[in-house]
Amino acid sequence: xxxxxxxxxxxxxxxxxxxxxxxxxxxxxxxxxxxxxxxxxxxxxxxxxxxxxxxxxxxxxxxxxxxxxxxxxxxxxxxxxxxxxxxxxxxxxxxxxxxxxxxxxxxxxxxxxxxxxxxxxxxxxxxxxxxxxxxxxxxxxxxxxxxxxxxxxxxxxxxxx
Amino acid sequence: xxxxxxxxxxxxxxxxxxxxxxxxxxxxxxxxxxxxxxxxxxxxxxxxxxxxxxxxxxxxxxxxxxxxxxxxxxxxxxxxxxxxxxxxxxxxxxxxxxxxxxxxxxxxxxxxxxxxxxxxxxxxxxxxxxxxxxxxxxxxxxxxxxxxxxxxxxxxxxxxxxxxxxxxxxxxxxxxxxxxxxxxxxxxxxxxxxxxxxxxxxxxxxxxxxxxxxxxxxxxxxxxxxxxxxxxxxxxxxxxxxxxxxxxxxxxxxxxxxxxxxxxxxxxxxxxxxxxxxxxxxxxxxxx
Numbered sequence: 001x002x003x004x005x006x007x008x009x010x011x012x013x014x015x016x017x018x019x020x021x022x023x024x025x026x027x028x029x030x031x032x033x034x035x036x037x038x039x040x041x042x043x044x045x046x047x048x049x050x051x052x053x054x055x056x057x058x059x060x061x062x063x064x065x066x067x068x069x070x071x072x073x074x075x076x077x078x079x080x081x082x083x084x085x086x087x088x089x090x091x092x093x094x095x096x097x098x099x100x101x102x103x104x105x106x107x108x109x110x111x112x113x114x115x116x117x118x119x120x121x122x123x124x125x126x127x128x129x130x131x132x133x134x135x136x137x138x139x140x141x142x143x144x145x146x147x148x149x150x151x152x153x154x155x156x157x158x159x160x161x
Numbered sequence: 162x163x164x165x166x167x168x169x170x171x172x173x174x175x176x177x178x179x180x181x182x183x184x185x186x187x188x189x190x191x192x193x194x195x196x197x198x199x200x201x202x203x204x205x206x207x208x209x210x211x212x213x214x215x216x217x218x219x220x221x222x223x224x225x226x227x228x229x230x231x232x233x234x235x236x237x238x239x240x241x242x243x244x245x246x247x248x249x250x251x252x253x254x255x256x257x258x259x260x261x262x263x264x265x266x267x268x269x270x271x272x273x274x275x276x277x278x279x280x281x282x283x284x285x286x287x288x289x290x291x292x293x294x295x296x297x298x299x300x301x302x303x304x305x306x307x308x309x310x311x312x313x314x315x316x317x318x319x320x321x322x323x324x325x326x327x328x329x330x331x332x333x334x335x336x337x338x339x340x341x342x343x344x345x346x347x348x349x350x351x352x353x354x355x356x357x358x359x360x361x362x363x364x365x366x367x368x369x370x371x372x373x374x375x376x377x378x379x380x381x382x383x384x385x386x387x388x389x390x391x392x393x394x395x396x397x398x399x400x401x402x403x404x405x406x407x408x409x410x411x412x413x414x415x416x417x418x419x420x421x422x423x424x425x426x427x428x429x430x431x432x433x434x435x436x437x438x439x440x441x442x443x444x445x446x447x448x449x
Contacts, residue, residue, distance in 0.1 A: 133258020
């Protein structure tokens with residue numbers, strides 16, 4: 001069967017790839033676009049390791065058929081830093097030791113970015129709810145939550161100048 | 162598997178007519194896990210998300226029209242809808258994570274036909290109607306009449322839901338939904354209970370609907386609770402009768418999420434609390 005041609009924008013760049021109809025967007029990102037940030041954990045939308053933004057909305061790329069991306073704007077973890085400058089979330093995750101094995105980290109970063117994009121000043125409870133769709137089996141979550149709150153503070157300071 | 166993303170209801174009807182193995186989807190939050198679990202993939206997956214009627218949430222002449230494929234996150238973000246139908250919007254917002262709520266839809270929740278679907282009891286107590294499209298045109302059917310058993314619906318081959326119609330609640334009317342899960346997020350209801358209450362000017366109950374999820378093969382309504390409520394004040398005695406009626410109506414199974422005895426008990430407790438919450442909001446003016 002002929003493969004499907006998909007045109008989209010990924011991390012600010014126009015992109016094209018060929019995919020099968022039943023292929024997940026996650027597989028297309030990893031195998032066709034060689035963007036290895038998003039991970040497959042469960043493959044059923046429970047763990048959030050494959051989280052991406054599509055048209056600004058946080059979604060599990062494992063639940064998306066790759067052809068759905070045609071015409072869409074996608075942001076993966078590879079796209080959240082500004083060139084060589086890490087995103088404050090990435091910097092705070094590093095400084096706060098918010099990862100051990102790192103498999104879940106790209107998903108957490110993208111989900112946390114989605115939260116801070118819409119709510120720059122979240123409470124701890126709001127962070128915990130917003131990240132409920134991301135599972136980590138190493139850190140016990142506390143360092144992750146604290147790092148997101150630290151990043152929010154840092155971004156507010158940057159805005160305040 | 163083939164993939165199609167039509168932009169009109171008529172195109173979907175035509176596509177479903179070409180392939181008996183075709184299946185419509187919105188968020189695929191049930192479809193993909195089912196495929197991963199070994200169910201055969203559909204011959205043709207028809208993406209409904211490019212069709213305005215399937216995605217729009219709008220208020221027209223006293224009736225909300227909620228696209229069957231609209232993600233539940235769109236409902237939560239709609240302040241006017243949440244003011245009118247707080248229980249329904251809350252129920253939609255309980256389903257899965259933020260990631261899921263940016264994909265999962267009321268149409269999918271209903272047509273996946275899980276007895277534990279969180280949004281269905283709330284649709285039922287609000288007398289929601291489904292606009293169903295198919296080879297013979299469109300028909301409107303009560304949401305209550307769609308699920309017929311776990312994983313089964315009354316939709317004929319080639320039919321799919323376009324949108325839901327929910328009338329704005331009258332004055333002093335509101336709804337509520339409560340569910341029990343053993344954690345705070347990301348779980349499937351052990352029991353769910355929805356209530357919609359209308360009060361009269363004296364604070365007496367003038368209308369009541371109660372529906373339960375996860376305690377029978379399909380969503381069930383509790384007419385005996387309505388009888389106990391309507392016509393008088395909502396006293397502790399009436400609430401006890403509501404709880405007893407809900408426990409009596411529940412016809413649950415034993416599974417890893419709960420036993421029959423536990424689910425019957427919790428059905429009564431949640432029904433009582435949902436009535437109290439809905440009545441409290443109704444007393445504060447309700448949806449309007």
